[in-house]
Amino acid sequence: MKRTLLFVSLLTFSSLNAQLTQTNEPAIGESSSMFLCDSNYTNYANVTGSGVTWDYSQIARYNGEMRTVQVVDPTTTPNAASFTTAAKALELGTNIVTYFDSDASSRFSQGFVFTEPTLGDVIATFDSDLLTQLTYPFAYGNSVDDTYAGTIYYTTFGPTSAALAGNSHASIDGEGTLVLPASVSIANVLRLKSIDTAIFNEATIFNSDIQVVREQYEYYDLANQNLPIFIHSHIVVTQVGATQPLTNSSIILSKYTTDNVMGINENQAIEVSIYPSPATDVINIKGANLNNASITIYDQSGKAVKSISDFAGDQISVSDLVSGIYMIAVEMDGNRSVSKFIKK
Numbered sequence: 001m002k003r004t005l006l007f008v009s010l011l012t013f014s015s016l017n018a019q020l021t022q023t024n025e026p027a028i029g030e031s032s033s034m035f036l037c038d039s040n041y042t043n044y045a046n047v048t049g050s051g052v053t054w055d056y057s058q059i060a061r062y063n064g065e066m067r068t069v070q071v072v073d074p075t076t077t078p079n080a081a082s083f084t085t086a087a088k089a090l091e092l093g094t095n096i097v098t099y100f101d102s103d104a105s106s107r108f109s110q111g112f113v114f115t116e117p118t119l120g121d122v123i124a125t126f127d128s129d130l131l132t133q134l135t136y137p138f139a140y141g142n143s144v145d146d147t148y149a150g151t152i153y154y155t156t157f158g159p160t161s162a163a164l165a166g167n168s169h170a171s172i173d174g175e176g177t178l179v180l181p182a183s184v185s186i187a188n189v190l191r192l193k194s195i196d197t198a199i200f201n202e203a204t205i206f207n208s209d210i211q212v213v214r215e216q217y218e219y220y221d222l223a224n225q226n227l228p229i230f231i232h233s234h235i236v237v238t239q240v241g242a243t244q245p246l247t248n249s250s251i252i253l254s255k256y257t258t259d260n261v262m263g264i265n266e267n268q269a270i271e272v273s274i275y276p277s278p279a280t281d282v283i284n285i286k287g288a289n290l291n292n293a294s295i296t297i298y299d300q301s302g303k304a305v306k307s308i309s310d311f312a313g314d315q316i317s318v319s320d321l322v323s324g325i326y327m328i329a330v331e332m333d334g335n336r337s338v339s340k341f342i343k344k
Contacts, residue, residue, distance in 0.1 A: 018175065018190060018222055019139035022102050026226040028088055031070030034231070034253035035061045038262060041252060043217055043232045050140065052176035054191070054219070056230070059181060059252070060260035067093040067253055069227055074099055079113050082125050086110045092253075100133065107134045111150060116237065116247060119210075120155035124164055124198070127151060133194075134170055140190060143171035152200050166198035178219050178230060181258030186229070192218040199240070206302050206327075209240040229255040239302040246329065247336050272330050277341040281319045285311070285330065293332040299324065318343050 038060045047054055074080055074089040077097060083089070086099035095115040101108050109131040111124045131148035138144075145168065152164040174191040194216050202210045212235065219230040230253070237247040272287035285295070290311060297306040297318075305321060311330075318326075321343045330337045 018188065019137040020134060020172075020190075020192070020220075021137045022104050022107075024222075024226055025102060025107070026071045026088075026090075028071050028073050030226055031068055032225065032227045032229075032255060034067050034069055034255055035257050036065035036067055037061045037252040037254050037258075039250040039252055041232075043215070043234065043250075045215075045217075048173045050175050052174050053179060054174075054176065054189075055179045056254070057179045057181055058260070059254070059258060060262045061254070061258050063261045069093075069231075069253070071227075077113075079123055082113075082123055083110045102136075105136050106132050107136070109133050109148075116235075119237070122155075123153040125150045125152075126164075131166075131168060133168070138170075138172060138192075140172045140175045143169065145169050152198075160202075160204050162200040162202065164198055164200045166196060168194065168196045170194040178221075180230070180254060180256045181260060182256070184256050186221050188221075188223065189229075190220045190222060192220065192228075194218075202239075206239050206298075208302055210246075211238050211240050212236070213238075242302050244296065244304070244329075245336070246327075246338055249335060272337050272339065274328055274339045274341050278344045279318055279341055280344050282315045282317050283328070283341055284315055285328075286314060287330070290330070290332065293330050296329045296331070297321070298327045298329070 041056065041059050044054050068091070070091050072089050072091055074083055074086040077089050079097070083099035085101060087101040088099075090098045090100065097113045099110040099112065101110065109126060111126045113123050115121055126148045128149040129147065132144060132146040135142070135144050147165070147167045149163070149165045151161055153159070153161045171193050172190055173193045176189060178186045178189045180186070194214075196214045198212045199209050202208065214233065214235045216231070216233040218228040221229045232250070232252050234250045235247065236245050238245045272285055272290070275284050277283075293311045295308040295311050295316060296304050297316075299305050305326075306316070308316065323343055325340065325342055328339050328341060
């Protein structure tokens with residue numbers, strides 16, 4: 001029973017005795033305001049073990065960008081009808097919600113809801129096989145592997161559903177000191193590592209399997225709060241067998257601020273407008289700051305049929321393409337936006 005995406009999910013809790021349990025699982029109403037930080041910063045994946053140091057002292061934040069991580073009553077969420085057995089819902093900002101329940105020995109996920117550039121609005125329900133996210137108590141050196149299955153609903157190509165299957169790994173892979181800007185140094189921190197891989201068949205456009213991999217690190221100051229104080233998450237959406245991802249994005253959230261400020265929020269998805277559709281000779285690409293963006297057009301098999309490495313205009317000729325449905329990916333500064341258009 002494992003989990004996907006995604007974009008998906010902030011799990012966990014904290015404890016005063018350096019282990020995660022049902023007792024210190026965050027309750028409905030708990031929340032934490034967090035600063036959105038430089039998404040390109042290293043994730044220290046190889047810094048594991050006891051007595052280690054994770055040094056984020058030079059990380060910068062995006063000016064004016066905050067996200068709220070909170071636990072809410074699932075019946076108050078817009079998609080409550082899809083997760084009737086969930087006892088809690090964990091919200092990351094406004095676009096990621098994970099639904100879960102627990103007992104004294106385990107935490108289970110019923111699925112998640114999120115928004116993603118390639119898939120649009122997504123609802124993933126683990127209605128065939130729940131995901132066991134953690135086993136309690138969960139302390140340094142503990143790990144759990146599980147599989148999950150269910151249904152994914154998404155909207156990029158119109159309302160679509162597909163069978164979803166995946167696997168997940170979670171472990172407390174380190175305990176030590178988290179160093180943050182402004183001379184903030186927090187001892188006795190536990191790090192929860194989770195890697196979720198989900199696969200489903202997208203038959204509307206690509207007619208192939210789509211894989212979503214989320215690698216996430218959550219840092220817990222167990223003596224002071226039940227929600228993580230620092231989160232580093234990376235999501236890759238790929239057409240199975242393709243060499244280039246459809247989406248490759250990261251998000252870093254910190255409870256503590258920094259004087260190092262980035263003037264442009266590079267973490268946000270690129271917002272572009274593609275028209276006309278259907279198109280005959282050219283398509284127009286409109287958006288802010290698209291100079292030097294990379295443009296790639298894919299056919300229905302996922303094959304790249306046209307690429308531009310340094311886009312410096314507002315139109316692309318499609319007169320040489322055969323009639324059909326295409327995907328166009330716009331990539332800049334490590335962020336990617338994917339849209340659909342039809343060629344007459």
